[in-house]
Amino acid sequence: MAISKDLRLVLGIETSCDETSVAVYKNKKGLLSHVIYSQVHHKNLGGVMPELASRTQLEKIIPVTKLALDQAQVTLDDVNVIAVTNKPGLPGSLLVGVCFAKALAYAKSKQLIGINHLEGHAFSSFLEHQVPFPHLCITASGGHTSLYLITGFGEYTILGSTLDDAAGEAFDKIARILGFPYPGGPYIEKMAGTVDFQDFFGYPRNNPKTLDFSFSGLKTAVLYDLIAKNAYDMQEKKLVTSDELLKKQVASSLLVSIADTFEQKLSFAYKQHPEIQAITFVGGVACNKYIRHRLETWSRKNNLSFFVPAPAFCTDNGAMIAFVGNYKAEQGHYSALDLDILR
Ligand code: KG4
Ligand code: ZN
Numbered sequence: 001m002a003i004s005k006d007l008r009l010v011l012g013i014e015t016s017c018d019e020t021s022v023a024v025y026k027n028k029k030g031l032l033s034h035v036i037y038s039q040v041h042h043k044n045l046g047g048v049m050p051e052l053a054s055r056t057q058l059e060k061i062i063p064v065t066k067l068a069l070d071q072a073q074v075t076l077d078d079v080n081v082i083a084v085t086n087k088p089g090l091p092g093s094l095l096v097g098v099c100f101a102k103a104l105a106y107a108k109s110k111q112l113i114g115i116n117h118l119e120g121h122a123f124s125s126f127l128e129h130q131v132p133f134p135h136l137c138i139t140a141s142g143g144h145t146s147l148y149l150i151t152g153f154g155e156y157t158i159l160g161s162t163l164d165d166a167a168g169e170a171f172d173k174i175a176r177i178l179g180f181p182y183p184g185g186p187y188i189e190k191m192a193g194t195v196d197f198q199d200f201f202g203y204p205r206n207n208p209k210t211l212d213f214s215f216s217g218l219k220t221a222v223l224y225d226l227i228a229k230n231a232y233d234m235q236e237k238k239l240v241t242s243d244e245l246l247k248k249q250v251a252s253s254l255l256v257s258i259a260d261t262f263e264q265k266l267s268f269a270y271k272q273h274p275e276i277q278a279i280t281f282v283g284g285v286a287c288n289k290y291i292r293h294r295l296e297t298w299s300r301k302n303n304l305s306f307f308v309p310a311p312a313f314c315t316d317n318g319a320m321i322a323f324v325g326n327y328k329a330e331q332g333h334y335s336a337l338d339l340d341i342l343r
Contacts, residue, residue: 010322015085017089025325033072038315057096058096081111084101085115119324122282123320134273138262147265149269160212168284168285174250185288189288191252192252203253203254
């Protein structure tokens with residue numbers, strides 16, 4: 001059945017990792033509701049446990065969807081399109097969202113659209129801003145770090161991505177070495193702030209003449225530095241210092257190294273693509289106020305606009321999935337009911 005564009009209501013479902021999030025988006029109007037359930041119990045376990053994550057997705061998907069519909073003051077019958085993250089992510093978690101979306105689409109005769117989670121992040125700035133095309137987008141999260149050239153809705157080229165660890169993963173792993181809580185990024189930022197975001201130890205930056213990222217060497221450099229400072233016991237695999245200042249200095253030096261790397265990648269990509277008009281910074285790591293400030297300052301110096309989503313749209317969320325679902329519906333890119341998590 002053809003859908004009137006003005007009336008199109010999209011339900012966006014995101015379950016790729018440890019957030020269960022559902023949003024209702026109305027074409028030409030914007031977000032009507034947005035609910036995020038974050039699985040805080042992983043915090044006590046030091047990282048995401050895939051089996052636990054998928055079981056919790058299963059428990060939460062129905063109540064979170066009901067709440068999103070209630071908050072938008074609509075019913076499932078009013079919804080025209082069901083957009084769901086179908087890749088990439090933890091298989092068990094993805095399957096919960098995809099099976100749920102397919103069941104709803106089949107039972108209620110709705111259009112179904114599978115959304116690439118990374119495309120969701122890449123367009124998340126549009127939830128609040130009119131970002132001009134073409135622009136460069138840095139996506140930095142716990143699972144991915146990539147640089148995109150974005151030329152239109154759904155039109156993008158990957159210029160570079162991480163060869164090993166993602167930026168968020170580097171924050172999380174080094175935080176773990178330092179005995180900080182999970183997720184590590186916010187805590188590292190807090191500790192770095194107490195020593196004024198200074199670079200104490202000059203940890204390695206990425207090669208500024210390539211557009212791919214690599215952060216596993218940075219993790220090793222920090223570890224070896226702690227060993228050299230007699231602060232880490234390699235045999236016992238644990239931190240053996242009570243020097244709180246040292247930990248703060250490591251956190252700060254790490255943060256500055258990652259911010260420098262992002263800035264250098266942008267400089268190199270901008271030289272190759274002088275036609276760009278703006279920079280966007282998205283994904284969980286984009287919650288980091290220090291890196292935001294650094295990239296905004298760099299953008300301003302280069303006469304480029306800079307956009308970053310609100311924190312709720314930086315970390316995993318259903319709103320970005322609903323937004324991408326809306327333009328895909330506009331473009332007629334629907335999925336069949338055999339949608340799966342592999343293609
Ligand atoms: O996008 P996201 O919620 O999930 C993934 O798709 O991975 O990103 C989570 C990541 C974690 O690695 C977390 O440490 C990082 O984002 N993160 C931060 C900050 N807040 C979250 N990293 C640096 N500074 C922050 N303030
Ligand atoms: Zn994500």
